[in-house]
Amino acid sequence: MTIRLYDTSARQVRDFTPLVPGCVSIYLCGATVQAPPHIGHIRSGLNFDIMQRWFRYRGYDVTFVRNVTDIDDKIIRKSAEQGRPWWQIAYENERAFNDGYDALGCLPPTIEPRATGHVPEMIEMMRELIERGHAYESEGNVYFDVRSFPGYLDLSNQELENLRQPESEGELGKRDQRDFAMWKAAKPGEPSWETPWGRGRPGWHLECSAMVRKYLGSAFDIHGGGVDLVFPHHENEIAQSKACGDGFARYWAHNAWVTMSGEKMSKSLGNSVLVSEMVKQWRPIVLRYYLGTPHYRSTIEYSEEALREAESAFARIEGFVQRVVEKAGPVEPAAEVPPAFAEAMDEDLGVPQALAIVHTTVRQGNSALTADDKETAVARLAEVRAMLGVLGLDPLDEQWAGAGRGDDLHGVVDSLVRLVLEQRQAARARKDYATADSIRDQLAQSGLVIEDTPSGPRWQLSGK
Numbered sequence: 001m002t003i004r005l006y007d008t009s010a011r012q013v014r015d016f017t018p019l020v021p022g023c024v025s026i027y028l029c030g031a032t033v034q035a036p037p038h039i040g041h042i043r044s045g046l047n048f049d050i051m052q053r054w055f056r057y058r059g060y061d062v063t064f065v066r067n068v069t070d071i072d073d074k075i076i077r078k079s080a081e082q083g084r085p086w087w088q089i090a091y092e093n094e095r096a097f098n099d100g101y102d103a104l105g106c107l108p109p110t111i112e113p114r115a116t117g118h119v120p121e122m123i124e125m126m127r128e129l130i131e132r133g134h135a136y137e138s139e140g141n142v143y144f145d146v147r148s149f150p151g152y153l154d155l156s157n158q159e160l161e162n163l164r165q166p167e168s169e170g171e172l173g174k175r176d177q178r179d180f181a182m183w184k185a186a187k188p189g190e191p192s193w194e195t196p197w198g199r200g201r202p203g204w205h206l207e208c209s210a211m212v213r214k215y216l217g218s219a220f221d222i223h224g225g226g227v228d229l230v231f232p233h234h235e236n237e238i239a240q241s242k243a244c245g246d247g248f249a250r251y252w253a254h255n256a257w258v259t260m261s262g263e264k265m266s267k268s269l270g271n272s273v274l275v276s277e278m279v280k281q282w283r284p285i286v287l288r289y290y291l292g293t294p295h296y297r298s299t300i301e302y303s304e305e306a307l308r309e310a311e312s313a314f315a316r317i318e319g320f321v322q323r324v325v326e327k328a329g330p331v332e333p334a335a336e337v338p339p340a341f342a343e344a345m346d347e348d349l350g351v352p353q354a355l356a357i358v359h360t361t362v363r364q365g366n367s368a369l370t371a372d373d374k375e376t377a378v379a380r381l382a383e384v385r386a387m388l389g390v391l392g393l394d395p396l397d398e399q400w401a402g403a404g405r406g407d408d409l410h411g412v413v414d415s416l417v418r419l420v421l422e423q424r425q426a427a428r429a430r431k432d433y434a435t436a437d438s439i440r441d442q443l444a445q446s447g448l449v450i451e452d453t454p455s456g457p458r459w460q461l462s463g464k
């Protein structure tokens with residue numbers, strides 16, 4: 001078996017061969033913590049969470065770095081507007097991002113470095129680039145000389161002659177308007193750090209190059225991010241790191257956008273739906289299904305209808321899981337996923353094809369249940385659990401059961417609920433429907449939904 005990945009740089013799907021056998025190192029450009037996350041941001045985290053899980057399933061030792069950009073123009077502007085320190089705004093939003101990642105079941109990265117904690121590494125890199133003739137200082141800014149690096153723009157397949165410098169980068173003192181800032185001279189009242197070229201603050205591109213080098217060394221396996229980062233961010237990271245002599249990323253993986261009316265969901269465009277709002281309306285596991293199951297390179301156009309479809313598709317899977325467990329008791333996940341599922345995942349993380357195998361297996365399991373073939377139903381559930389585990393969607397996994405916050409609690413609540421339900425049954429038996437309904441209402445108020453099934457009443461958290 002070989003995992004194959006679409007490499008933006010090669011513009012094709014390639015066999016993945018790790019730099020170090022049995023290990024994979026992944027760097028994902030994480031959040032610029034100027035606002036709480038919208039579902040587009042979390043989609044990016046989720047896609048790479050699934051990648052990480054698949055590599056783990058295939059036996060790799062995964063090192064996953066997802067950085068936090070905790071200083072930038074917008075954070076500084078908000079700090080001035082709100083009269084609060086920049087770090088307060090950054091940390092508040094960093095926590096909101098982590099809440100979002102946690103809510104949707106993203107595994108924590110191996111490390112989550114913050115840009116401002118790596119200024120010495122950035123200074124070292126700038127010094128090296130100036131010495132090598134790839135960068136220069138001008139009025140306290142440090143710029144990268146793009147003409148000095150022959151491979152510039154290879155990732156995005158552009159020609160330097162055709163490149164027009166974005167306005168925001170049009171700083172003074174550049175030798176060429178296309179040169180980009182690695183370090184920005186301090187402006188009065190703004191946060192700044194001391195360097196050999198005066199006080200200032202880092203540019204976004206330099207932050208990532210410095211953090212990659214610190215945590216993953218001069219060469220590593222996969223660099224990821226949203227497709228919007230290919231240019232200029234990733235081109236500029238490549239220029240800085242390779243001009244230092246580093247091998248840098250061997251594969252480039254980019255997730256497609258969540259869009260609204262065809263446009264990228266974006267804080268700056270004001271068309272964003274916050275994760276914190278979405279989880280009030282939808283169960284987090286349903287949200288994960290919605291955002292995590294389309295192929296990572298396909299756009300997700302936000303729609304309530306698609307969310308409802310995701311909800312009912314997931315309910316079909318969950319219903320099967322519950323029915324088998326009710327009939328047969330706990331079932332552990334199989335040690336291996338079915339070969340067709342693995343084949344789909346190996347081919348550029350083909351989650352939609354892999355998910356089709358999950359649904360087929362659920363259908364087979366349901367038929368077995370109907371035929372009262374408990375053994376087959378249990379075998380299918382074991383496979384379904386193994387597959388869902390890889391996708392982070394196993395409803396019986398402790399991450400969704402709230403374990404860690406006390407797995408035993410479920411048992412305690414279960415016996416209490418059963419006690420109350422017995423009272424309700426007794427009330428019904430004596431035709432005291434007012435009491436029976438009132439018990440049901442009170443349970444609902446406590447966040448429990450009761451469903452009457454042929455095998456007796458079943459409860460679950462309303463979750464919405």
Ligand SMILES: Nc1ncnc2c1ncn2[C@@H]1O[C@H](COP(=O)(O)OP(=O)(O)OP(=O)(O)O)[C@@H](O)[C@H]1O
Pocket residue numbers: 029030031032033039040041042043044224225226227228229255256257258259264265266267268272
């Ligand atoms: N709508 C989206 N769909 C998918 N990925 C996204 C979307 N918006 C941002 N991302 C990705 O999320 C990660 C973190 O992004 P970052 O915090 O830099 O936000 P951004 O791209 O500036 O967002 P915004 O446009 O909302 O300000 C990046 O990898 C980025 O590509």
Ligand SMILES: [Zn+2]
Pocket residue numbers: 028029030208233237
């Ligand atoms: Zn980056």
